[in-house]
Each structure stands twice: as structure tokens, then as C-alpha cells.
Amino acid sequence: MSPRHLPKERVKVDNLWPTLRRMWHYLGTRKWTLIVVLILVITSSALSLIGPYLLGTMIDDFLDVTTKRSFIYSLSLLASVYLISIVTGYVQQFLMITLSQETVFEMRRELFTHLHTLPLKYFDEHQDGDIMSRLTNDIENVSQTLNTAVIQVFSSVLTLAGTLIVMITLSLPLTFVTLFIIPVLYFGMKWLTKRTRVYFKQQAKDLGDLFGFIEESISGLAVIKILSQEAAFQKQFIEKNEQLRESGYKAQVYSGFIPKFMNMLNNMSFAILTFVGALLAITQAVSVGMIVTFTQYARQFTRPLSDLANQFNGLLSAVAGAERVFEILDEQPDYTHAHNESFDTVKGDVSFQHVSFKYHNEWILKDVSLHAKPGETIALVGPTGAGKTTILNLLMRFYLPDQGDILLDGQNILTLSEDQLRRPLAFVLQDPYLFEASIKDNLLFGKPEATEAEWLEAAKLANADSFIRHLPNGYDTLLREDGKGISQGERQLLSIARAILRDPAVLILDEATSSIDTVTEVKIQQALARLMAGRTSIVIAHRLNTIESADCIYVLNNGEVIEFGRHHDLLKRQGFYYQLYRHGFNDA
Structure with missing residues (x-):
């Protein structure tokens, strides 16, 4: 009556923000842990802004013989800042891992529970292996992203905003030199992520199809052998495996361009900044310590940009998995919440x-x-x-x-x-x-x-x-x-x-x-x-x-x-x- 495997429509890939909002809903149920993590992230970001400033001050103090006695004090203060930053980083990472695992546990529980409420028609139209892939592989992608992405996004945004304010305060000309990276980064990332999102989604779909085929092949192994169809099934496996290899290859190639692209921009920005800073130092418009401080901030400015780019790359993989999970959760169950109070002992009519x-x-x-x-x-x-x-x-x-x-x-x-x-x-x-x-x-x-x-x-x-x-x-x-x-x-x-x-x-x-x-x-x-x-x-x-x-x-x-x-x-x-x-x- 009901065919086991029916052709499926190509999955849409244009619901990034709705999916992110739904993922945030799961995190929002543990808001107090999130608040503590956010406080730690703010502390860590603030300390990361203080560090370069202390380093530049320490260099200027060292070069100035009249203030050389404060060098040990500055060094101790700098070490304390970095030590506290490390401790807060460990604590926030521990809390975020705990939070992400609890979130993924709840998503997996909800998905498994919802699967048992769906009509048989849904299972007639979807391969068992594809459903298993959503329960395991896709949710694991969400887990790996949540472990680090939320902290890094908070930290990167705060560090980016704080660093920009400090750089403008230190030197407006050098800030303009640093900011030339933004339009290049925007258009480059737009081109890359447009393709990466599609291929990550296709990779998740192809993986589910392959899981389904493997599950079907193992379940029907006796029939395959009786009918001498081993070669035919091996050929189908090779075709599906090739589809997964191709989509995975494209997803990884395009996503691999992102860190390379960011490194290239970082190096270009640093080279130009160093050259302009050297000219300003010659004219004594800025001190050597200030140039060192500014280059540290410039590095600190481009690093969160690079981190955000890489996080967005990982986020696309998680969203691809989350979308497939939410597709199941959005399926209507096969029952209503009706309860007939007059229905008691069943006679069997x-x-x-x-x-x-x-x-x-x-x-x-x-x-x-x-x-x-x-x-x-x-x-x-x-x-x-x-x-x-x-x-x-x-x-x-x-x-x-x-x-x-x-x-x-x-x-x-x-x-x-x-x-x-x-x-x-x-x-x-x-x-x-x-x-x-x-x-x-x-x-x-x-x-x-x-x-x-x-x-x-x-x-x-x-x-x-x-x-x-x-x-x-x-x-x-x-x-x-x-x-x-x-x-x-x-x-x-x-x-x-x-x-x-x-x-x-x-x-x-x-x-x-x-x-x-x-x-x-x-x-x-x-x-x-x-x-x-x-x-x-x-x-x-x-x-x-x-x-x-x-x-x-x-x-x-x-x-x-x-x-x-x-x-x-x-x-x-x-x-x-x-x-x-x-x-x-x-x-x-």
C-alpha cells in the first residue's frame, strides 16, 4: 500500500535566521547560566583590551630612564591580567560545555519523543537511516558548535567593539588604515558563505541518504544474496558515496578558504599598518610604545573578525543539522489531545x-x-x-x-x-x-x-x-x-x-x-x-x-x-x- 522510499524534494537553505532563533530558544531556557557566561566573557574581553595598553606603556616606561623603576610593577600587572583572563576563559568554557550538552540532550529527547507521535505515513516517505542521521550526526553538529560558538561570538563582538573604540582614541589615521579590511572582508565572506551554506546543507542530506541506504542494505542482506544483487547494490553505494564525497569536498574546500582568506587580509593589514606607523614614528607623531600598542590592537581587531568568519562557517554546518531536526519537529503528530470521559470498559464492538x-x-x-x-x-x-x-x-x-x-x-x-x-x-x-x-x-x-x-x-x-x-x-x-x-x-x-x-x-x-x-x-x-x-x-x-x-x-x-x-x-x-x-x- 505504502512505498517505503519516495523521492524527496530538495531541502531549502534559506531559513538561516529562523533556525538560529529556534536554537536560541533552547539556550534561553537556561538564562542564568548564560548570564554568568556573559559576565565572564565581558571580563575576559575587557582584560584582553587592557593587556596591549599595559604592554605599550611598559615599553615606553622602559625606554624612559626616568620611569624605569616602574617596569617590574608593570610587568607584574601585565602577568596578572593575562592570568585572570586565562582563568575566566576556562570557567566560561566549562559552563558553556555544560550548557550545550544539556541543550543538545533536550533537543535529542524532544526529537526522539516527537518521532513516536508521527503517523506511519511519515516513515513510509523517509528512510530509516536518514532519520537516524538526524538523531545522531545532525544533532552532534549542533553540539560541537554550541560548545564554543556562543562564547566566541559574544567575545568576538565585545572585543571588536572595544578594540575599535580604543584604536580611535589612540590614533585616528592608523584606525582608518586598519579599517580598509572591512569592505574586502564583507564581500569576500559574502561570496564564500553563499556557497558554503548550500554545500553544508547538501552534505547533511547526502549523509542521511547514505545512512538510509546502508541501513536498508544490511536489513535486506539475505534477499540481496539470494537474488545475487551484490554488484548492483555495491554500484548504488558507490554512487551515493560519490555524491557525499562531492558535496563534502565542496563544503570543505569553500569553508577552508575562509581562514586562508582571513590570514591574507591580516598580513596585508599588518604590513600596511607597520609601514604607516613607521612613517609617523619618524615624524615623532607617535611613540614607539604606542605603535606596538596599536599593532597589538590591530591584531586584536582582525582576530575577532577572523573568529567570526570561522564561527559562521561552523555555524552553517550546525544550522544545516538543526534545520533537518526542526523539519521533523514541525511534522504534525498523528493524534489529538482528545480524551473521552465516557469511554471506560471496552466491550469490543x-x-x-x-x-x-x-x-x-x-x-x-x-x-x-x-x-x-x-x-x-x-x-x-x-x-x-x-x-x-x-x-x-x-x-x-x-x-x-x-x-x-x-x-x-x-x-x-x-x-x-x-x-x-x-x-x-x-x-x-x-x-x-x-x-x-x-x-x-x-x-x-x-x-x-x-x-x-x-x-x-x-x-x-x-x-x-x-x-x-x-x-x-x-x-x-x-x-x-x-x-x-x-x-x-x-x-x-x-x-x-x-x-x-x-x-x-x-x-x-x-x-x-x-x-x-x-x-x-x-x-x-x-x-x-x-x-x-x-x-x-x-x-x-x-x-x-x-x-x-x-x-x-x-x-x-x-x-x-x-x-x-x-x-x-x-x-x-x-x-x-x-x-x-x-x-x-x-x-x-
């Missing part, structure tokens, strides 16, 4: 009333109506693509119908909270998912508050207790990812035990006995019979023995219910169901 659903402008279900009374079993049959699994996805509110209503005990499921809707329901799927945890923990996913007696009884009712006790560590046996290490049938028995422990009002069986050997199928059928007793059951199956005893069978084709009734009544009509029966349900 399920009704679809003229439900239609389209996916990417294609109608998957058309005017479907069906009804399962409490305790009844209804079966959904039909060829592949008829819409059977879509009906279950709509019932679980993984997707929302475009037309019609879905009722649970007479209440529209859109008026129920997630917990009210899904707690009374349990799934037993053809390929059950088990987590990388112990068998006991996997059972408890169905009901975390269950007692030991309850989960043991559930395992026994599901015919799973005997094989579990033969495992090396019994119920404490650790399963690998997705239950690897035990057979398909054993995984199915654990899934049934988990459903029994949940004690649902409505049971959903989706091909629950498909691809199982005969002996295991007998155990599963016995377990399912115990599970289905007294419960509303909705069954999708291709095997006759799982549906012939259903209270009502709904026959679907091309998204429409074309027949419904009991097994023998449908056979008598000799319609579509009769044709399925004659050709065998496994071929449907």
Missing part, C-alpha cells in the same frame, strides 16, 4: 461506516463498511493489494480515513486518546517484532505492570513455556535484534503470549499462521484459540482453516467490500470468494 481512504491521491479503500460485535470473529480475505492491511492500520489510527467513521464501542476513534484506543487492542502479526532484550522483558512489553504469575501463565497458554525453559537461561535469555536466534514459530508463540498478557478486548491477526511448519502451526492454532475465546477478533489469513469458522467473512477487491457472509453461504453464491476458494487462498 468495532464498526467501519462508509470508510474511504486514499494514499498519494490513489484510493486504497472505497466506501468500506463492516461490523464486528463483541466476541465475534470477522475475517478479511482478498487478493494482495485489496486493502486488508489498510483496514487494520486505520483501526489503529496509524492513518486517518478521508471519508466515513470508525467506531469502537460506538465512539468515534478520533475522539479517543491514544491510550484509550490502543490499550484494548492487540496485534499478532505474520512477522512479529521482538526487541533486543530478555524473553521476559519482551513479554512485559504487552503489560509492563504484570506480575510474574501473570506472564508465566500467558507463556503457558501460548504454548511457549516449554521451549523457553529449554533455552540456556530460560526467561532471562537475551534475544538479539528482532528475535534473531530463535525460530519464526517460536517468535510467533512469544508474540501470542504477549497478546494474551495484554488481555485485549479486540484481537487483530494479520497472517498469523503464514510460513509456519505444520507442528508449530498446531501449537499456534491452539494458542490462538485460547486467545480468541470471548474476544472480538479481526483476522487476515490466506489459509482456509483460519477463517472458515468466522462469524462473518468480508471479501475485498480493489479496496471495496464486494461480498460478505459466512463461509458456507459465500460458497453457495459462487462469487469472488468461491473463486478464491477453488484456486486456494494461498494463491490469493
